[in-house]
Amino acid sequence: MESLNYDKMSKYYDETRIFNQNCFNKAIDYIVKRFPPNIYKKLFEPGIGTGRISIPLALRGYNIYGIDISTEMLKILQKRLDQIKNINFVYKKADATKIPYNTNEFNLAIIVYLFYFIKEWKKAVNEIIRVVDGPIILMHTGYGEEVPFLNERYKQLSEKFGFSIKNIGVKSTKEVVTYLENLGYQTEWIKDKWKWKSHIQLNEAIDYLEKRAYSFSTFPPEDIHVKVIRNLRNEIKAKYGKIEESIEVTNQVYFGIVQKKPS
Numbered sequence: 695m696e697s698l699n700y701d702k703m704s705k706y707y708d709e710t711r712i713f714n715q716n717c718f719n720k721a722i723d724y725i726v727k728r729f730p731p732n733i734y735k736k737l738f739e740p741g742i743g744t745g746r747i748s749i750p751l752a753l754r755g756y757n758i759y760g761i762d763i764s765t766e767m768l769k770i771l772q773k774r775l776d777q778i779k780n781i782n783f784v785y786k787k788a789d790a791t792k793i794p795y796n797t798n799e800f801n802l803a804i805i806v807y808l809f810y811f812i813k814e815w816k817k818a819v820n821e822i823i824r825v826v827d828g829p830i831i832l833m834h835t836g837y838g839e840e841v842p843f844l845n846e847r848y849k850q851l852s853e854k855f856g857f858s859i860k861n862i863g864v865k866s867t868k869e870v871v872t873y874l875e876n877l878g879y880q881t882e883w884i885k886d887k888w889k890w891k892s893h894i895q896l897n898e899a900i901d902y903l904e905k906r907a908y909s910f911s912t913f914p915p916e917d918i919h920v921k922v923i924r925n926l927r928n929e930i931k932a933k934y935g936k937i938e939e940s941i942e943v944t945n946q947v948y949f950g951i952v953q954k955k956p957s
């Protein structure tokens with residue numbers, strides 16, 4: 695598989711990838727203040743999805759240019775755009791490893807988890823630095839409706855029942871940052887500013903796993919997936935006495951801002 699297209703996950707995307715609105719708004723304020731839209735006018739988002747990040751940025755004055763390989767994610771984006779007037783927003787169905795834009799076309803980029811889903815992620819990085827003449831913001835948005843230990847257990851059980859879930863692209867953003875640093879870029883981490891705690895119901899988190907709402911859960915064949923979900927439910931019941939237990943998850947929005955080193 696060259697890239698993971700989010701078509702199958704699109705149905706549950708927006709309801710599962712939620713964040714604390716106040717923290718998100720403050721993080722957006724930070725971007726707007728540091729890279730004002732009157733100077734960094736043309737903002738590129740490869741892997742734009744449903745516009746979760748770029749629509750709020752467009753409302754703050756950026757001219758947005760997005761690409762994505764998922765027709766279904768882009769359909770949802772279009773529905774959202776239909777409800778909004780007076781924003782500058784252009785998107786295309788295109789692959790980040792072959793970006794249909796000119797060199798140095800954009801002033802700023804924002805990217806959310808994209809390199810995890812592209813086998814030839816270095817090719818995508820090379821393409822992005824070709825078209826962006828300015829800072830590249832690598833954004834982390836938190837866990838949404840996910841529970842990290844359940845995700846890990848899902849992967850372990852899948853392996854136990856005979857299907858090993860492999861990474862498609864990078865295992866962590868650090869790999870992307872190291873690659874860019876070797877190309878003469880520097881990174882500044884903006885962390886621990888926008889944190890919150892969410893309370894997630896384990897049964898609901900398992901329901902979303904069952905619906906294969908997350909990238910790793912799209913891979914196992916149906917028979918193994920069904921067995922994994924059944925086991926997860928039994929394990930939670932055995933541990934908490936009931937499946938409706940709620941768990942606290944610590945979240946934050948943070949950025950790695952990558953820029954060319956001054957020469």
Ligand SMILES: C[S@@+](CC[C@H](N)C(=O)[O-])C[C@H]1O[C@@H](n2cnc3c(N)ncnc32)[C@H](O)[C@@H]1O
Pocket residue numbers: 697698699700701711740741742743744745746747761762763764767788789790791805806807808811812
């Ligand atoms: C985690 S989602 C992020 C969506 C959006 N940026 C957000 O934060 O809500 C990753 C997106 O990257 C897209 N994608 C995966 N491989 C891609 C590629 N090679 N080129 C362009 N988009 C890609 C997927 O279809 C998906 O919409």
